[in-house]
Amino acid sequence: MKTKYGNWMPVEYGIAASALAGACLGADIVLRIKERGQDKTILSHCAHAALLTGAAVSAAGAAYCFTAHSKFSYNGDRQLARQVTEGLAQYIDLPNGGLALDVGCGSGALAIECAKRNPSATVLGVDTWGPQYLAYSKKVCERNAEAEGVTNVRFEKGNALHLEYPDETFDAVMSNYVYHNIPSDDRQAILRETLRVLKKGGTFAIHDLMSEKRYGDMELFAQLLRDEGYERVELIDTTDGMFMDRREAAMLMLKGSVLLTGTK
Numbered sequence: 380m381k382t383k384y385g386n387w388m389p390v391e392y393g394i395a396a397s398a399l400a401g402a403c404l405g406a407d408i409v410l411r412i413k414e415r416g417q418d419k420t421i422l423s424h425c426a427h428a429a430l431l432t433g434a435a436v437s438a439a440g441a442a443y444c445f446t447a448h449s450k451f452s453y454n455g456d457r458q459l460a461r462q463v464t465e466g467l468a469q470y471i472d473l474p475n476g477g478l479a480l481d482v483g484c485g486s487g488a489l490a491i492e493c494a495k496r497n498p499s500a501t502v503l504g505v506d507t508w509g510p511q512y513l514a515y516s517k518k519v520c521e522r523n524a525e526a527e528g529v530t531n532v533r534f535e536k537g538n539a540l541h542l543e544y545p546d547e548t549f550d551a552v553m554s555n556y557v558y559h560n561i562p563s564d565d566r567q568a569i570l571r572e573t574l575r576v577l578k579k580g581g582t583f584a585i586h587d588l589m590s591e592k593r594y595g596d597m598e599l600f601a602q603l604l605r606d607e608g609y610e611r612v613e614l615i616d617t618t619d620g621m622f623m624d625r626r627e628a629a630m631l632m633l634k635g636s637v638l639l640t641g642t643k
C-alpha cells in the first residue's frame with residue numbers, strides 16, 4: 380500500500396484557473412467573430428479588455444498553482460512538504476507513554492512522522508476536514524498510517540478554534556500551515572487555544588504564515604509567553620534557508636513562514 384499525502388495546493392485549483400483562462404479567451408474569440416464587419420463600440424472595447432485581463436490573470440493563477448503543486452509534491456524533485464514535515468517533527472521529543480497533538484493534520488503527514496520518531500508515545504491528529512482540501516480526510520490519515528506501518532497514531536475530527544480537551548492534556552502540540560486558513564481577526568487567540576491544552580513543561584512547534592497582517596505582533600506575543608514563564612521561546616524565520624530561501628518563499632506565496640517553538 381502506498382501513502383497518499385495529497386498536496387497543499389490541490390491540482391484541481393490549477394485546473395479550475397486554466398479552465399477560467401480558457402473560458403475568458405473563448406468568450407473573447409466568440410465576441411470578435413460576432414463583431415466581424417461591425418464598428419466596435421466603447422462597450423465592446425471594455426468587454427474585450429475585461430475578458431483578456433481575466434484570461435491573463437487566470438493563466439497567471441494557473442501557472443502559480445501548478446508550480447506550487449509540483450514544488451510541494453511528495454513525489455516531485457523539490458518535495459518541500461516532506462522537508463517541512465520532517466524538519467518540524469525534529470522539534471517533538473515525547474516521553475515514554477506521552478501524548479502529542481497535531482492541529483489541522485490534513486492527510487496525517489506530520490502526526491505520522493512524529494509517531495514514527497516517538498514509537499513509545501502516541502500522537503493524535505485532529506482536523507475539520509472541510510471542502511477546501513478534498514483529498515484530506517480521517518480515512519486518508521488512517522490509510523497513510525497503515526501504509527507507513529505506524530500504529531501509535533490516531534485521528535479524530537477537531538476544530539483549532541475550540542479544542543475539546545481539558546487544559547494541559549498533551550506533552551507536545553504542533554501544527555503546520557493551518558491557522559492562516561482559518562478566518563479570524565485574532566490568530567493569537569488560536570495559538571492560545573493550542574497552548575491551553577499543552578502540559579506545563581511540554582513542547583510546542585507551530586509553523587505558519589505569521590505575517591503581522593495575519594497574526595499581529597508576534598514578537599510581542601513571544602515576549603508575553605516568556606513573561607508568563609514559557610521557556611526557550613523562539614520565532615524562527617523558516618524562509619531564511621531552513622526550509623526554503625526568500626526567493627522561493629515569495630514565488631510560492633509562503634512569505635512570512637515562521638516557526639514558533641518553545642516549552643510551556
Ligand SMILES: C[S@@+](CC[C@H](N)C(=O)[O-])C[C@H]1O[C@@H](n2cnc3c(N)ncnc32)[C@H](O)[C@@H]1O
Nearest residue numbers: 387483484485506507508509538539555556557
Ligand atoms: C494547508 S493544509 C495543512 C495540512 C497539514 N498540517 C500538513 O502540513 O500537511 C491546512 C489544513 O488545515 C485544516 N483546517 C482548516 N481549518 C481548520 C480548523 N478550524 N481546525 C482544524 N483544522 C483546520 C484543513 O482542513 C487542512 O487540512
